[in-house]
Amino acid sequence: MHELLKLYNRIVQRVNINLRELNFDITPFAQELIQPDNMNKFYAFYGITPDHPLDLDFQHSALAGSYFLGKCRITNSVLYKSDIRGDELKRKGHVFKYDRFDIPLTRDEAIIIDDSALVKTLVHNFSHDPETPETFFIKDTLAMDYSNIHGAPSDGCFLGPFATVDLTTMRDCAIGAYSYIQAGEIYHLDIDPGTVWVNSPHNFNFLYTYPVKQLSQYVSLSPEHIPWGTLFDFIDNHKEAFQRVFDVVNLEAIESIPATASLDRYAVVLPTTKIEDNVLIAQRAYLENSFLGKGSNAQENCFIINSHLSGFNVTAHGAKLICTHLGSGVFTGFNSFIYGKEDAPVSVGKGSIIMPHTIIDIDEPLEIPDNYLVWGLIRNSRELMENSVSLNELEKIETSFSRGRMHFEGKGLSL
Known part of the structure; x- marks a missing residue:
C-alpha cells in the first residue's frame, strides 16, 4: 500500500509540474480519487482475438x-476500472495518410501509458497525429471518472469528470468537467467546465459553453468535495x-441475440431488450427494456433504457438514452444525457445529430424534427429552439451565426 501511495503521489506531482504555467493544482481533486483499499479487489483483463497481437507489458503499475x-x-x-481499447492500432507496413504525406509504419503501433492515473476512463487509440504514428502516448496525465481520451495523445494534462478529448493531441492542458474538445492540437490551455469546442482549421469553429449554475446540477467538481451531480447518481x-x-466466469448465452450481432462479455442486457442484426454492444454498456434496430450500436459506458432505436443509430462512448x-440514422455524441420520462418521452427524427455532451432533461414530451443538429442544455421546447438548427439551414451558412450560447464560424457544409 505504501508503494501504491508513493507512486500515485509521484504522478500527481508530475502532472502539477506540467501545469505550473497555468497555475493549476490538481492535488485537491486527486486526494479522494483513488481509494487504495479498492485497488486489490478487482482483477484486470486482457482481450484476446485472432485479429490483434497478444502483447501486454506493465511495470510498477496498478x-x-x-x-x-x-x-x-x-x-x-x-489505472482503476479503465478501458484501454487498441482495436484500431495500426500495424507494421501500414501506410498512414495525412494531408499530403504517406507515412509508412516500421513497427506495430502501441498504446504507451507512462506516469499517469486514469480512473474509469475510456482510452481509444484512433489516433490522427502524424508526428507519432507508431506511438499513442499518455504521459504525466490524470483523468477523472468517465472521461474519454479518444484518439487524443496526452502529455502533462488533467481531465475532469466526464471530460472528452477527441482526435486532438494535448500537451500541458487542464480540461474542465463535462467539456468536449476536438481541435487537432491544443497546448497550455485551461478549458472551463462545460465547454463544447469543435474546431477544424480553415473549415469551421463551433463553440458552446454551459451555464455554470445549471451544469453543476448534473456534474460538479470542487476542491472541497468528491465529484457529484445527477450523472453520478444515475x-x-x-x-x-x-x-x-x-463475478461469474461463464455467463449463459442470450438465445435471442442474432448471429450477426456482437455482444461483449462485459455488457449488461436485461430482459425485454431486443437486438437485431449487425448490432454492436461494447463492454460496460447497459441495456434495459429497449429495442436496437439493425446496424445500431451502444459503445462503452452507454446506457439505453426504455428506448427504441430504429436502426443504424450510433450511441457514442458514454451516451445515455432514457x-x-x-x-433511423441518428447519431448521439459522447457523454450525452437524453433523459426522457415515461410520461414525457424524447423523440428524435431520422438523420439528426445530437452533439457530444448534450443534456436533454424534460418533464414534458419533446420532439426533435428530422435532420436537425442539437446541442447544449435542453429542458423544454423553448430551449430546444435556442439549441438546435436544421441541417438544411446550417448548410447555407457561409460566414458565421450565433444562437443562444452557441457561436459558429465558417461554412456550415464543413461541419
Missing part, C-alpha cells in the same frame, strides 16, 4: 478492474447490475 486490448505498455501508472443507481458479469425514440 491495473485494478481495467480492460486492455491490443499492444499496450504501462509503466509507473495507476450511474451509481445502476452499478449493481454489472456485478454479476464480472425513454427516447430515435429515428
